[in-house]
Amino acid sequence: MEAGVDSAEEEASFVPRERSYTSGSLSDVGKKRKQGTVAEESRDQLNPDTGKRLSFRMDVRPPSLTPSRPWGRGRAPSTRSRSSKLWSETFDGLGEELSVREVKRQEVIFELTQGEQSLIDDLNTTRKAYHEPMLKLNIMSEGELAQIFGSMYSLIPIHEDLLSRLQQVRSEDGTVREIGQTLLDWLPSLAAYEAYCCNQVRAKALLDVKRQEQRVDEFLQLCQESAFSRKLDLWSFLDLPRSRLLKYPLLLREMGRHTPADHPDQALLGQANDLLQAIVSRIDQRAGVSECQFYRQCLRSLHPDGLPDDVRLSRRLWCHGELRGNKGAKLRVFLFERALVVTQPVNRGPHPATFQVHRPPIPVGQLVLEDLPDGETTVGGSIRGAFSPGTERARNIFRVRSRDRLQGQTHTLQASDSFSKQQWVSCIRQAVISARDSSSSLSRDDPTLSSSPPLDQIAALTLDSQGSRHSTDIDMEHAV
Numbered sequence: 001m002e003a004g005v006d007s008a009e010e011e012a013s014f015v016p017r018e019r020s021y022t023s024g025s026l027s028d029v030g031k032k033r034k035q036g037t038v039a040e041e042s043r044d045q046l047n048p049d050t051g052k053r054l055s056f057r058m059d060v061r062p063p064s065l066t067p068s069r070p071w072g073r074g075r076a077p078s079t080r081s082r083s084s085k086l087w088s089e090t091f092d093g094l095g096e097e098l099s100v101r102e103v104k105r106q107e108v109i110f111e112l113t114q115g116e117q118s119l120i121d122d123l124n125t126t127r128k129a130y131h132e133p134m135l136k137l138n139i140m141s142e143g144e145l146a147q148i149f150g151s152m153y154s155l156i157p158i159h160e161d162l163l164s165r166l167q168q169v170r171s172e173d174g175t176v177r178e179i180g181q182t183l184l185d186w187l188p189s190l191a192a193y194e195a196y197c198c199n200q201v202r203a204k205a206l207l208d209v210k211r212q213e214q215r216v217d218e219f220l221q222l223c224q225e226s227a228f229s230r231k232l233d234l235w236s237f238l239d240l241p242r243s244r245l246l247k248y249p250l251l252l253r254e255m256g257r258h259t260p261a262d263h264p265d266q267a268l269l270g271q272a273n274d275l276l277q278a279i280v281s282r283i284d285q286r287a288g289v290s291e292c293q294f295y296r297q298c299l300r301s302l303h304p305d306g307l308p309d310d311v312r313l314s315r316r317l318w319c320h321g322e323l324r325g326n327k328g329a330k331l332r333v334f335l336f337e338r339a340l341v342v343t344q345p346v347n348r349g350p351h352p353a354t355f356q357v358h359r360p361p362i363p364v365g366q367l368v369l370e371d372l373p374d375g376e377t378t379v380g381g382s383i384r385g386a387f388s389p390g391t392e393r394a395r396n397i398f399r400v401r402s403r404d405r406l407q408g409q410t411h412t413l414q415a416s417d418s419f420s421k422q423q424w425v426s427c428i429r430q431a432v433i434s435a436r437d438s439s440s441s442l443s444r445d446d447p448t449l450s451s452s453p454p455l456d457q458i459a460a461l462t463l464d465s466q467g468s469r470h471s472t473d474i475d476m477e478h479a480v
Contacts, residue, residue, distance in 0.1 A: 098175070101258050101260070102258075104254075104258040105255060105258035105259055106175050106176065108251060108254045108255050108258065109166075109176045109179055109255065111251065112166070112251050113163065113166045113167075115244065115247065115251075116159050116162055116163045116166070117163060119159055119240060119241070119244050120156060120159050120160060120163065122237060122240055123152060123153070123155065123156050123159075123237075123240070123241070124156065125228060125237070126149075126152065126234075126237040126238070127149075127152075127153060129223060129226075129228055129229070130220075130223060130234055130237070131145055131149055133219075134216075134219065137219075139215055139216055139219050140210060140216065144206060144210065147199075147202065147203060147206050148203045148206055148207050148210075148238070149203070149238070150195070150196050150199040150200070150203055151192070151195045151196045151199070152196060152238070152241065154192060154196075155192060155193070155196065155241055158189045158190070158192060161186065161189065162186050165182050165185075165186060166179070166182065169182055178264055178265050178268075179255070179265060179269075180264065180265035180266075180267070180268025180269045180271075180272060181268055183252070183268075183269070183272045184268055184271055184272045184275065187272055187275050187276055187279065188275070188279075190245065190248075190276070190279050190280075190283075191279060191282075191283075193241065193242075193245055193279075193283055194282070194283045194286050194287075196241060196242075197242055197245075197283050197284075197286075197287040198286055198287050198289075198290040199290075200238075200239070200242065200287070201287075201290060201291045201294045202290075202294055203238065204235060204238075205294070205353060207234065207235060207238075208353075220233065220234055245280065245283070246280070248276055248280075249273070249276060249277065249280065252269060252272060252273045252276060253273070255269055256269045256270065256273065288315075288316055288317060289315050289316070291317055292314060292315055292316055292317040292336065292337070295317060295320065295334060295355075296311060296312065296314070296336075298353050298354055298355050299311070299334075299341065299343065299355050299357055300346070300354055300355065300356050300357065301357045302356070302357065302358060303357075303360070307357070307361075308339065308360065308361060310336075310338040310339035310361060310363050310364075311336055311338070311339050311341060311361055313338060314336035314337040314338045314339065315337060316336070316337035317334065317335070317336055317337070318335040318336070318337065318427050318428075318430065318431045319335050319423070319424070319427040320332070320333065320334040320335065321333065321420070321424075322416075323413040323414060323415055323424075324413065324414040325342075325411065325412070325413065325414075326411075326412040329344070330344070330345065331343065331344060331413070332344065332345050332355050333413065334355075335364075335427060335428060335431055336361075336364075337364070337431070337434075337435075338363060338364055338365075338435070339361040339362060339363050339364060340361060340362045340364065340367060340400060340428070340431075341357060341361040342357075342358075342359060342361075342411050342413075343355035343356055343357050343358075344356050344358065359409065360409060362400065362401070362402045362409050363402075364431050364432060364435040365432075365435045365436070366402045366403045366404055367400060367401075367402070367403070367428065367431075367432050368400065368401050368402070368403050369398065369399070369400055369425065369428050369429065369432070370398060370399040370400075370401075371398050371425055372397040372398055372399060372412075374394070374395040374396070374397070375394065375395070394414070395414075395418075396414055396415040396416070396417060396418055396420070396421040397412060397413070397414050397415075397421075398412075398413055398415070398421060398424065398425055399411065399412045399413070400413065400428070
C-alpha cells in the first residue's frame with residue numbers, strides 16, 4: 001500500500017501507503033511518464049532505509065482523489081528515442097575514446113540533464129496553458145487555482161539551477177568528468193518539495209470537484225485535445241514534480257554503478273545518495289501525515305461521540321481504496337495507523353469527498369484477517385454448495401473482523417482483482433505487525449503493561465498462496 005525495470009502499468013483499486021510510498025496511495029497505479037532512458041521503476045518506490053514504499057500517498061484511481069488514467073486518453077510519448085538521438089548527435093565519435101562503463105555513466109548524466117530541461121518546459125507549459133488562461137477567463141478563482149497548483153512554480157528555479165550547474169561542469173567534448181560535488185551541493189534545495197507534495201491530496205480533491213462544473217470540464221477537455229498537452233490531462237502535469245523527485249534515486253544509483261571505485265565521484269555519489277534518501281523520506285513522512293489528516297476530515301460518523309481515538313490519533317494512512325461488501329455495495333476502506341475504517345462514499349455535490357462511517361472502526365491491534373480461497377465463498381459469505389454450477393464463482397475475497405467477538409465487527413470484502421487483494425492482505429499484515437511492535441516497545445518501557453507476543457510469531461504467519469479449500473486465518477489470538 002527498481003532501477004532498470006520498466007514502469008509497470010497496473011490497474012488496481014488499492015493504494016498502499018507505507019510498505020506503503022506509500023504512502024504506497026489502493027488504486028490504479030496508473031501509467032507513469034518516463035523522463036529519460038533509465039527505465040522508470042514502479043510509482044510506489046521503496047524507501048531503502050525502511051523498506052516501505054514511497055508513494056506520497058496519492059490515491060491514483062477515481063472516484064475520489066486521482067484520475068483512473070493519469071495520462072488521459074493516450075499514453076505519454078517516451079523520451080527514450082529522443083534522448084538516444086540527442087546523445088548520438090552530441091557524443092558522436094567519442095565511443096572509441098571512452099570505455100563502455102564510462103559511456104554508460106555519461107548516458108545517465110546526459111539523461112539527468114535532459115530530464116531537467118523537460119521538466120522545466122512542462123512546468124512552464126502548465127503555467128501558460130492552464131493557470132494563466134483559467135485565471136484570465138475567470139474559469140476558477142485565484143484562491144482555487146492557488147490551491148490546485150500549490151507551490152509548483154517555486155520549483156522551476158530549483159531545476160533551472162541544477163541545469164545551469166550541469167552545463168558549467170560539462171567539458172568541450174560534451175562529457176562530464178565529475179558530478180558528485182555538484183549534486184551534493186544542489187540536493188538540499190529539494191526540501192522545497194515538501195510543501196508541494198503535502199498539498200497534492202487537497203489539490204486533487206479540489207480539482208475533481210471543479211471538474212464537475214461544465215465550464216471547467218470543457219476547458220480542460222479542450223486543453224487535453226490540444227497538441228501541447230500530448231493528450232495528458234491537467235493532473236498528469238501537476239504530478240510531474242513528484243514523479244521527478246522519485247526518479248533521482250534511480251539516476252544516482254545508476255551513476256554510482258557505472259563509476260569506477262577509484263573515481264573521485266564514487267564517495268561523493270554515496271554521500272549524495274544518503275542525503276537524497278533522507279530528504280525523500282522526510283517528504284514522504286510529512287506527505288503521509290498530510291494525507292492522513294485530510295481523509296480523517298472527510299469521515300463522518302453516526303455515533304454521537306464522533307470518531308474514536310484510534311482514528312483521531314492516527315498519523316499514518318497505510319492504504320485506502322474501493323472494495324465491495326457482502327451485498328455488492330461499493331465501500332471505501334481506510335487502513336489507518338491504529339484502526340481499519342469501512343465507509344460508504346456520500347455524494348454531496350460540489351464538495352470534497354465525504355465518507356460515512358456506519359459501523360465502529362476495528363482497532364488494528366484487534367484485527368483478524370482471513371484469506372478466503374476463490375470459489376469457496378459467495379460475496380454474502382455462505383459456503384458454496386457442490387451442486388451450484390450455474391452460480392458465478394466468488395473471487396478475490398478476504399474477511400476482516402475484530403478479535404473481540406463481543407463487538408461483532410466482521411466485514412467480508414471483495415477486491416477488484418487478485419493483485420489488489422494481495423496488496424490489501426499484505427498491507428493489513430504490515431499494519432498489525434507494526435502495531436504489535438509498538439505495543440512491545442511500550443511494554444519494555446513500562447513493565448507493568450502486559451507483554452505482547454513476539455514479533456517472530458506474527459511474522460511467521462503466512463498466507464495460503466496455493467488457494468487450498470481451507471482459508472488461512474491470520475488471527476492474532478493464536479499468537480497470544
